[in-house]
């Protein structure tokens with residue numbers, strides 16, 4: 001029996017667990033119910049299990065039995081959901097105000113599958129495996145919390161490589177693995193701006209200090225900056241997602257505020273984008289004689305894969321699933337990931353796994369985070385097997 005055969009043999013169990021998780025989505029860093037399900041699902045396996053003290057994480061260490069002590073690798077699966085109201089119409093759909101719209105219920109389940117597969121092959125493991133079940137991926141930096149709490153050293157030695165899989169509800173064919181060496185997901189930052197003027201009568205702007213035209217100028221100047229100040233081959237994205245000012249057509253307000261998401265794909269562009277956006281807002285405010293509070297806050301840096309690790313991952317995928325199941329992405333994705341906290345410290349791979357429902361069109365199927373995003377259970381054993389095989393292989397590498 002291959003690892004994949006074993007994974008397929010536990011398919012029904014995995015589907016049942018995934019549906020259960022799907023029906024009880026929890027968001028943020030505190031996922032008590034989900035944590036309980038994970039602990040129950042890995043209960044009885046020969047694992048050293050610890051839970052987070054400030055977040056609902058689960059760290060499980062499997063000790064290899066085939067010698068080469070002092071080596072360890074890490075598998076990451078995130079467990080949190082989103083504040084989205086599900087509209088998939090599936091019979092196991094969540095009914096409240098939260099939803100596993102990013103497929104993290106599949107990641108949690110595939111990690112449980114991998115734990116079982118590896119525990120059964122413990123004697124073939126040339127080192128230890130750290131299973132990182134993390135909360136709070138969706139904007140709460142759960143990975144950062146776990147890294148600070150020492151997950152990379154959970155086996156007593158720092159892990160030498162790490163792998164995270166992420167399902168997609170469209171764009172990748174079902175069962176297809178995809179990633180690239182180098183930057184694979186963007187850095188994400190937030191720009192927050194408050195332009196401070198002086199309110200007055202709409203008919204007499206010369207007696208007031210109108211913050212609105214200056215704030216509008218900032219919005220367009222930021223778009224100009226994105227194309228004039230950054231290399232077209234190292235691009236950035238600036239999207240103003242919120243803009244608020246004023247209460248009535250004939251009243252000049254005291255201030256105007258807006259917020260933007262900033263995305264970049266190289267550490268250099270990341271640093272410069274934080275500086276330039278603030279400089280532009282301050283410059284425009286000064287030109288109009290207005291005060292401004294402009295602050296760019298870093299959320300997540302760029303997620304960068306090791307090229308060597310990606311090559312090794314691709315050969316594991318082909319060994320498990322045969323030729324043609326791995327594609328190299330031509331470009332990074334514009335989303336962001338807190339797995340960057342792990343890949344900032346150890347080499348590894350963040351890879352995507354296509355989980356589009358067979359009756360949906362790849363190109364038009366609702367994408368992750370949509371209330372209609374749906375993920376195919378059929379990929380659960382595929383992902384579990386790749387997690388497990390990768391750990392077995394990576395610990396054999398000299």
Ligand SMILES: [Zn+2]
Pocket residue numbers: 102138368369
């Ligand atoms: Zn997400």
Ligand SMILES: [Zn+2]
Pocket residue numbers: 102103104137166
């Ligand atoms: Zn996600």
